[in-house]
Amino acid sequence: MTPTRLIALTFALLLSVPALAADAPAPAKPEAVKPAPVAAVATLNPGDMAPDFTLTDIDGVQHSLSKYLADGKIVVLEWFNPDCPFIIKHHKLNTTMNDTFGYFASRGVVWLAINSSAAGKQGAGLERNQAAHKEYGMIFPILMDESGKVGRAYGAKTTPHMFVIGKDGKVVYTGAIDDDPSPTVRGQRNHVINALRAALEGRPAPEPSTKPYGCSVKYAN
């Protein structure tokens, strides 16, 4: 463990204390900690305000949507599960996601992969995601959403399920990355490129909503 990492870890743990303290079981009533009730699954449509979130990535860094929006960024969310064939299609068989982000990275666009796999389900866990991040050479962070709360708030159904959020915090695109739902073949039309181009030019996305495809997000039962 490098000193920098150690400091970052300690700091992150201390930062997280208020949230933990609120949930820590009182000694007299240890059964007080219960899993959060399963939230209703939202459906997010173009034009809707994107729900704010703060999640920690695989290096312990916190990312909050509202902060990126305050900085004037356009934010792309990619629902992610390192072991889903459709993620492998776009991160290993092809480099769709890196290529797409690479094209826009210097133009005020932030790209966040979010993993909502519940503990014990496919693609869950810090170690697996750290390894996949390295293996796929990902140029953007993986945020861990093990509780599935952010995934459910967005109505994320598949990996990948893409959301593009405009500077005003409204969803400008939701759906598939491209137009071929096969687990191996890359599509001809990249919907996120089209949505980002439009957003940067102040136009509405040519197709604000498409049907996402991929594996089901591996939420807790």
Add this chain to the structure above:
Amino acid sequence: MGATGIVALMLLSTRHPRVFCLLLAALAVAVPGCRRPPAPGPAPAAAAAPIAAETPPSETPPSETPPSETPQVTLTATAEPAAVAPGGTVTVAWRLAATPGWHFYWDGRNDSGFAPRQKLFLPAGWTAGPLQWPAPERLVSPGDILDHVYHDEVVLLQDVTAPRAGGAPARVELRADWQWLACKESCVPGRDSLAVAVTVDAAAAPAPPSPEFTAVRSRLPRPLPSGVVTTTWEGATLRIARPAGTSGGRLTFMPAVDCAELSDLLNDGEGQGLALHLSPLAGRTGPVRGLLLVEDPGVAPRAYTLDIPGIAINPQTTGG
């Protein structure tokens, strides 16, 4: 805040060993039995602020993610009849079978997955009809994810017609590349190429279908006869009900890809009577296309194709 935090972490860590270990790691304390994460970072669920904070940290260390299972999937094909006269039609049964417990996807509307995809290679002059898909089953996964699937296996029938002009008896190959996705909880893609041989012979005699093909055909959806259900529009809602006097079993609607968008298929798609809520667009709603599965006690489930044309609707009545 720091001291309170440490106490809170200690309290929590008594129930969650991983937090305890992380805490010790953070304090640079090495304890046997606490395996240090190779690239340290806080436990994601524990460190995330408000939105993830209500869920206790995982009891399962990340290294215990189960190894991905791989299903055994076999693709087979048979053609009936095995010999046809020029201009005659054979039916090919393409069968995908997986290790029990795995499923394949229907080619209608699903939230996830991928229906088997075929690329057909026919000899010159041959033509093929569409793949005929049997009725699938609904599968709801955590997160309100609704799919329509075939458990363990699926057989897709396809009519293939020989050219009219024919010479000496000839043996031809009907070849197809297949790509599929088999899922249990995790998904594994697969692909294979397969040919089935058919003889074209002017002397071929018509042959009755085998019991196997008859059984597969009996499970294909049929056009909806009158009298099975009534369908009525109420604004943008399509009501599907059993006619008065019919003992009501269960109805299941499964939308085809070209069905109009349904606002709550998860809840609307199954019941003794259905109310399918649609989202009107530009003063119109529908069409409603897909399969209607009718299950009555003591009778084998029957699958019908449903094709209800779209209608113009009064904007005042779209609330339904």
